[in-house]
Amino acid sequence: MKHGHIPRVTIGRLSMYIQELESMAREGIEVVSSEPLAKACDVNASQVRKDLSYFGEFGVRGVGYNIAKLLESISLALGIHRQWNVALVGIGNLGRALLNHPEFKQRNFHVVAAFDCDPFKIGEIVQGTEIICTKRLNEKVRELGIEIGILTTPPERTQRATQHLIDAGVRAILNYTPARLRVPEGVHVEYVDFFHSLYTLSLNLSLGERHL
Amino acid sequence: MKHGHIPRVTIGRLSMYIQELESMAREGIEVVSSEPLAKACDVNASQVRKDLSYFGEFGVRGVGYNIAKLLESISLALGIHRQWNVALVGIGNLGRALLNHPEFKQRNFHVVAAFDCDPFKIGEIVQGTEIICTKRLNEKVRELGIEIGILTTPPERTQRATQHLIDAGVRAILNYTPARLRVPEGVHVEYVDFFHSLYTLSLNLSLGERHL
Numbered sequence: 001m002k003h004g005h006i007p008r009v010t011i012g013r014l015s016m017y018i019q020e021l022e023s024m025a026r027e028g029i030e031v032v033s034s035e036p037l038a039k040a041c042d043v044n045a046s047q048v049r050k051d052l053s054y055f056g057e058f059g060v061r062g063v064g065y066n067i068a069k070l071l072e073s074i075s076l077a078l079g080i081h082r083q084w085n086v087a088l089v090g091i092g093n094l095g096r097a098l099l100n101h102p103e104f105k106q107r108n109f110h111v112v113a114a115f116d117c118d119p120f121k122i123g124e125i126v127q128g129t130e131i132i133c134t135k136r137l138n139e140k141v142r143e144l145g146i147e148i149g150i151l152t153t154p155p156e157r158t159q160r161a162t163q164h165l166i167d168a169g170v171r172a173i174l175n176y177t178p179a180r181l182r183v184p185e186g187v188h189v190e191y192v193d194f195f196h197s198l199y200t201l202s203l204n205l206s207l208g209e210r211h212l
Numbered sequence: 213m214k215h216g217h218i219p220r221v222t223i224g225r226l227s228m229y230i231q232e233l234e235s236m237a238r239e240g241i242e243v244v245s246s247e248p249l250a251k252a253c254d255v256n257a258s259q260v261r262k263d264l265s266y267f268g269e270f271g272v273r274g275v276g277y278n279i280a281k282l283l284e285s286i287s288l289a290l291g292i293h294r295q296w297n298v299a300l301v302g303i304g305n306l307g308r309a310l311l312n313h314p315e316f317k318q319r320n321f322h323v324v325a326a327f328d329c330d331p332f333k334i335g336e337i338v339q340g341t342e343i344i345c346t347k348r349l350n351e352k353v354r355e356l357g358i359e360i361g362i363l364t365t366p367p368e369r370t371q372r373a374t375q376h377l378i379d380a381g382v383r384a385i386l387n388y389t390p391a392r393l394r395v396p397e398g399v400h401v402e403y404v405d406f407f408h409s410l411y412t413l414s415l416n417l418s419l420g421e422r423h424l
Binding site for chain 2: 006008009011012014015016019020040041042077078079080084092093094096097098100101103104107109147148171172173174178180186188190191192193194195196197198199200201202203204205206208
């Protein structure tokens with residue numbers, strides 16, 4: 001397996017491939033060639049072959065990929081063969097939506113703690129997880145072995161929540177708020193951008209209108 | 213202005229640039245060079261210059277970009293200088309989080325209708341928007357001039373909701389569910405993928421461990 005640098009655009013397509021491969025596996029399919037996988041994912045077959053080449057040499061020309069082996073190899077490369085303990089900080093509607101999302105656990109991301117500083121929320125149980133005061137973040141991160149923090153706080157509180165997570169030893173943060181974060185080297189941050197996709201749609205609709 | 217094809221990766225960085233440029237404008241800054249903009253967005257300056265070249269020739273060597281003109285040009289290119297009417301289909305926690313998100317309206321995406329087929333939700337007002345029975349989608353899309361549909365339904369209902377939107381004349385769909393959609397040519401679909409960012413984090417954490 002080629003280790004190391006997997007391009008971001010490839011990572012961006014992996015969850016789609018994983019989903020299709022799992023769905024094929026559930027139907028009892030053992031081997032798939034790049035064409036039907038590409039068709040199901042709405043990309044071209046050479047792109048699929050290139051993307052999957054980062055995960056080993058499973059493609060047998062004229063036969064296809066062994067689905068079980070390919071899924072195992074992708075899981076290993078992404079580090080999702082093992083469980084990640086996740087803390088959610090900021091329990092508004094979006095935080096609740098993420099707590100209720102069954103796929104997180106299915107995909108080995110276990111939200112084991114939920115934090116909020118609103119006294120009216122502290123103590124409430126959401127999907128089996130108790131909302132805890134953000135002041136106890138440090139203690140809980142160590143106790144529960146939390147490695148990833150998800151931020152769904154109001155934007156003005158995001159930097160402080162980030163600092164709490166970093167002080168507690170968390171090295172990976174997923175930020176759902178529009179705030180840009182300042183973090184020291186060695187801390188990984190990913191931003192979930194709600195507008196990127198809407199801009200792509202408005203751009204495409206506008207281009208369509210211009211060509212009328 | 214170069215019209216036509218703006219690469220997806222560039223569109224992906226635009227909301228970040230827009231946010232930084234707006235924040236600079238609010239502080240009274242009129243002109244910015246690529247370096248401080250790049251620093252604020254955590255990308256390199258040549259990338260910023262390349263991305264912004266799609267929106268006109270505003271960069272004056274040694275001086276920088278006129279922020280107001282650049283923002284106007286980006287808005288025009290993306291079609292976000294005018295209002296888009298949006299329908300939200302499926303009002304669970306995620307749907308509520310989106311209805312409560314003030315930035316949608318600020319960015320000219322107005323959620324003007326919310327649909328759900330749960331009789332216990334129909335008639336409820338969320339953030340000034342009444343939840344309407346999904347059966348009335350066709351009528352409401354025409355009445356309210358809805359051009360974009362956002363799907364936050366359970367995955368098994370997504371395709372049916374998509375069909376309702378298409379039948380009503382909607383040509384742009386933002387899908388927050390993991391289901392892949394079948395749509396006719398001319399209908400634009402964007403997928404919001406919750407796992408792409410988590411996979412990037414677990415990959416980076418795993419690479420860090422392998423290098424210890």
